[in-house]
Amino acid sequence: MLAACFGLLLRAAFVYPSINESITYLYILHAHSHIALLGWLYMLVYVLFVHFFGIKNDKENRFYVRLFWVTEAAVLGMALTFPFQGYAAASITFSTLHIICSYLFGYHLWKNNRLVNKQIRLLLKTALAFMFISTLGVWFLGPAVGMMGKTSAFYQICIQFFLHFQFNGWFFTAFLTLIFNWFLSSKRIKYFGLFYGLWILSVVLTFGLILAWYLDIAQFYWVNAGGVTLQLLAFAVLSKNFWDVLKKRTEFGHGYIWMLLALCCFVFRILMQMITASEVFAAQTQVVRSWIIGFIHLNMLGILTGLGFWFMIKLQKIRLNFNIKTGAFFLLTAFIATEIILFLQGIKMLTGKVILENDFGLLFLFSIGFPVGILFTLNSLNKKIRL
Template sequence: MKLNIQFWLKFSLLNLCIVAALGVLMRYKIGFEFPYFNQKNILHSHSHFAFSGWITHTLMTLMVYYLQNKTADFQVHKYRKILIANLICSYGMLIFFIFQGYGMISIFFSTASILVSYVFGYYYIKDLRKLDANFAAINWFKAALFFNIISSFGTFYLAYMMASKNVIQDLYLASIYYFLHFQYNGWFFFGCIGLFFGFLNLKKSEHSFYETSFKLFAVSCIPSYFLSTLWLDLPVWLYAISVFAAVTQVFAWFKLLVILIQTKKAYLKNFAPLLRYILLFSCLALSIKFILQLGSTIPSLSQLAFGFRPIVIAYLHLVLLAVITLFLLFYIYASHLIFINKKIKIGLVLFSIGVLLNELVLAIQGVASFTYTIIPYVNELLFVVALILLLGIGFTSYFSIKKVKNNPPL
C-alpha cells in the first residue's frame, strides 16, 4: 500500500495559504491601525508554522513519495502517523503562539514537533538503506535529516536560557542563528537538492561531481554557520574557515549548475514553460543567495547586514520564498502530483510576481536603511505585495484542491 500523496499535498497548499494570510495580517498591523493580537506572537506563529506546517510537512511528504516509488515492500502506516503527528503539532503552534506567545502549550507543541522529526529521521534513514546506493539523492536526504536534528540543539539551548532566566544577548542571538542556519542551509536546502536529484533520477556513476558536490556542501555546512556570527568578533582562524566554506559553496553550486544545464537541459524542455521559468527563478535566487553569503564575509558588510532588520528579513524571505517555496511548487506540479491547469497557472504567476516584488521592496528598504532614508509608503507597499502573495497562492490552492478531488489517488 502506498501513501496518497495528493491528499497530503492538499494540507501543504492550505498551510502555505495560512502562512501568507498571517503575513498579510502582520503587514496590515505595521501599516495601519489594528489593535487585536500581539505582533510578536503573530510573528512566532507565522515563522513556526511556515517551517513545520508548510516546508517540513511538504518535504516529508515528497521524500516519502520518492521512497515509496523506489521500494517494493513499502510500509506506509508509520509515515502516515508521522505526518498526522507533525500536522497536529503545526496547528498547535499556529494557534497557541498567536494567543500566548512562548507559553507552556506552544512550547509543548514546538518540542513535540522536534521529537516527531527525530522519529521521521530514524525511520527514513533506515528505509533508505534498502535502495540502490548508486542513487545520487540518497546522501542528500541523509544529510538533510542530520542537519534537521542538530538544528534543534539551538532551540533547546534557547529554552534552557529562558528556563534558567540567564539570557545572554550574544548567545541568545547565536542560538537563533544556529537554528535558522541548519534549517535553511541544512534541512531545507539538502532536502530540496535531494528531491531535485531524485526528480532528474541522477546516479552517482553518471558524473563524478554529483557525489563531489554533496561532499563539498556537507563538509562546508557546519563551518558556514559562523558566517551568521561574524558580529561576535570571532578568532581569525574561525573567520578564515567560514570564508573558505563560503567560497567552497559558491564553487560547488555554480559547477553543479553548469553540469546540470549541460546534461539535463533537453529533459527539462519537456515541462510547461511556466514551470521551467519558476525553476529558473528559484535557481537564480539560490545563486544570489550564495553570492550574498560570500559577500557577508567582508566584516563591514556583515555588520551592516546584521545591523538592519529589513536586510535580514529580505535575506530570509529570499531563501524561504524565492528558493525553497518556488522549488517545492515546481516539484509538485512538474511531477504531476497535482495536475496543472490554466487557473492554477494564473495563481502561480501571481505568486511568483509577489515573491519578486516582495524581494525588490525589502531590498530597497534595506539599502535605504543604510543611510537612514525613509521610503514613502513602504509599509503600505509591502502590505499590497503580501496581498498579491496571498491571492496568488490562494488561487493556486483552491483550484489545485478542487482539481485533486476529480483525480484518482496515486
C-alpha cells in the same frame, strides 16, 4: 495559507497602528515563522521524500500517513497557541511534539528507503542528519534562558543555530537530494566526493557569520568568507553534470517558471553571500532587518518553494490549469515586488536616503498577493492526492 495570513497581518501592523492594540506583534511573528517553516516547508519535504524514497507497501504507507496527521496536529496546535501566548507551555508542547515526529520520520526513512544510488542515499542521510543536528539549538534554549536570559548572546546563537542548520543544512540538502534523484539518479555523478566535502564544510563554516555577529569576534567573518568560497566551489564542481541537463529543455517541461525562479534566486543567494565575505558589509547586515527578512524569503519562497511547486507539478499533484496559472501570477508578483521593496528599505536604513515613499504601505499592498495566489493554488489541487 495560514502562514501567509499571519505575514499579511504583520505587515498591516506597520500601516494601521490600531492593529497593535489587539495583537501582540511578537506572538504573531512566532506563529508566522513556525507555521511557514514547520507547517509548509517541512511538510512539503515530508511528502516529496515519502513519494521518492519511501518503501511502497501497506505497512509503510500506514506509518507515513498516521505520522503525517500527528505532525499536522502539532502544526495546528502551534497555529492556535502562538498568536495568543507566544512561547508558553501549550505552544512549547506542540513544538516539542513536532520535533519528536520529525525524529520518528528521520529515523524511519534513514533505516527504510528504496534508494539504490549510493551517492544520493548519502545525500538523503546527510539531509536527515542536519535535521537532527539543527534541533540541538532548540534543546539548548532552556539552559540558555536559565543561565543567561533571553537577551544573552547564547540564547540568540541557539535560535540562529536551529535556523541556520534547518535552512542551509536540512532543507537545502533535502532539495539537493531531490534534484540529484530526478536528474542524475541513473548515472554516477562525477566528482561527487569533492562536491560533497565542499558542501558540508560550507554549511558548517557559514555559521561563522552568526558567531561573528553575536560574539563580536572578527575572525569569524573570515570563517564565513571561507564557507562562502567553498560553497561556490562546490557548485562549480557540479557544473559539468548539470550543464548537460540544462541543455535539454524537455527535462524541465511544464511548470518551468518555478524552476527558473528557483535558479534565479539561487544565483542571488550566492551573490549576497559573497558580499557578506566582506567583514565591513557583513557587520552592517546584522542591523538591516529588511535585508535579513528578504534573504530568508529569497531562500524559503524563491528557492525552496519554487522547487517544491516544480516537483509537485511534474508529479501531477497540482493541475496546470487557469487557477494554478493565476495563482502563480499573484505569488510571483507578490514575491518579486516585496523583495525589491525590502532591498530598497535596507538601503534607506544604511544610507538614510529615501528611494521609495510609503514603503510599508506598498509592502502590505503587494503582500495581499500571497494569500490570493495561494487561494487560487488551493483551488487547483488534485483531490486524488495520495502520500
